[in-house]
Amino acid sequence: MAYKKHKKGLHERNPHNKRYDFPELVRSEPRLGDFVAQNKYDELSINFADAEAVLTLNKALLAHFYGIKKWSIPDGYLCPPIPGRADYLHYIADLLSEFNAGVIPKGKNVKGLDIGIGANCIYPIIGNSVYDWSFVGSDIEKESIESSQKIIENNISLKGNIECRLQLNHDSIFTGIIKAEDRFDFTLCNPPFHKSQKEAEAGSKRKVQNLTNTVVEKASLNFGGKKNELWCKGGEVAFVKAMIKQSKKYAKNCFWFTTIVSKKDNLPFIYDALDAINPVAYDTIEMQHGQKISRIIIWTFLTNQEQDNWYKN
Numbered sequence: 155m156a157y158k159k160h161k162k163g164l165h166e167r168n169p170h171n172k173r174y175d176f177p178e179l180v181r182s183e184p185r186l187g188d189f190v191a192q193n194k195y196d197e198l199s200i201n202f203a204d205a206e207a208v209l210t211l212n213k214a215l216l217a218h219f220y221g222i223k224k225w226s227i228p229d230g231y232l233c234p235p236i237p238g239r240a241d242y243l244h245y246i247a248d249l250l251s252e253f254n255a256g257v258i259p260k261g262k263n264v265k266g267l268d269i270g271i272g273a274n275c276i277y278p279i280i281g282n283s284v285y286d287w288s289f290v291g292s293d294i295e296k297e298s299i300e301s302s303q304k305i306i307e308n309n310i311s312l313k314g315n316i317e318c319r320l321q322l323n324h325d326s327i328f329t330g331i332i333k334a335e336d337r338f339d340f341t342l343c344n345p346p347f348h349k350s351q352k353e354a355e356a357g358s359k360r361k362v363q364n365l366t367n368t369v370v371e372k373a374s375l376n377f378g379g380k381k382n383e384l385w386c387k388g389g390e391v392a393f394v395k396a397m398i399k400q401s402k403k404y405a406k407n408c409f410w411f412t413t414i415v416s417k418k419d420n421l422p423f424i425y426d427a428l429d430a431i432n433p434v435a436y437d438t439i440e441m442q443h444g445q446k447i448s449r450i451i452i453w454t455f456l457t458n459q460e461q462d463n464w465y466k467n
Contacts, residue, residue: 170237183214224308269343273301405455
């Protein structure tokens with residue numbers, strides 16, 4: 155296994171690797187203008203501790219860069235940081251190109267499975283808009299599926315390219331979602347990070363204090379988030395270990411299984427879980443966004459011959 159480290163900053167193809175051009179973004183989403191002001195450095199910005207400002211920024215980014223004019227999420231649901239989400243997909247594109255003669259495969263025949271599509275549908279939106287990939291998105295919450303389905307129906311470019319599937323068994327990740335005939339080029343997942351509601355609330359409090367440089371007694375995430383989006387029993391390690399164990403049943407349905415791992419200290423436990431199922435290969439790709447470093451864990455059960463033939467079939 156090789157550990158791939160990358161230079162600081164967002165992926166070179168990520169359109170968000172420059173400072174936000176707020177005048178341009180306001181042209182794409184005029185309501186953003188209500189939140190834009192000069193900061194202490196005499197630069198245009200928004201208050202990133204303001205949930206409504208962050209939500210409106212996301213609407214502007216999706217409209218300006220991805221052509222998505224109608225996007226909204228129910229109150230209290232996760233409002234994802236789009237630059238980081240886009241990075242994940244660009245690194246997946248690089249991964250797929252390594253097995254396609256160095257060319258990023260594009261088009262609807264390239265299919266991804268988003269484990270935990272959420273109410274925001276963000277990974278399928280970006281992947282479809284940039285690379286024309288098609289997606290299946292799963293979630294354990296009916297309201298999240300309904301929200302993502304509404305986003306798809308409200309944007310003609312997404313119709314027919316993204317399918318939402320409700321996971322009825324909360325202990326299953328792939329069973330009940332992957333059908334016998336399904337063939338996915340990749341799976342992706344941003345798993346619940348925290349182990350409990352208390353831990354999630356403490357993380358929210360730290361984030362708001364860092365953003366505002368003030369002490370707060372209680373804080374809600376500026377990016378929102380429901381229970382299943384933010385925490386699960388055992389946290390990130392338990393979720394990813396379950397995903398790894400369950401993936402073997404679908405060894406030939408997917409080329410690459412992938413997931414985000416936020417905490418470096420969790421890697422040894424995840425590597426042990428991978429060694430236990432004996433995939434043909436696994437690897438780690440590092441991403442850095444500002445001061446935050448996260449990792450993409452990838453693994454495959456396809457033999458070298460099956461990998462070579464994947465895009466020839």
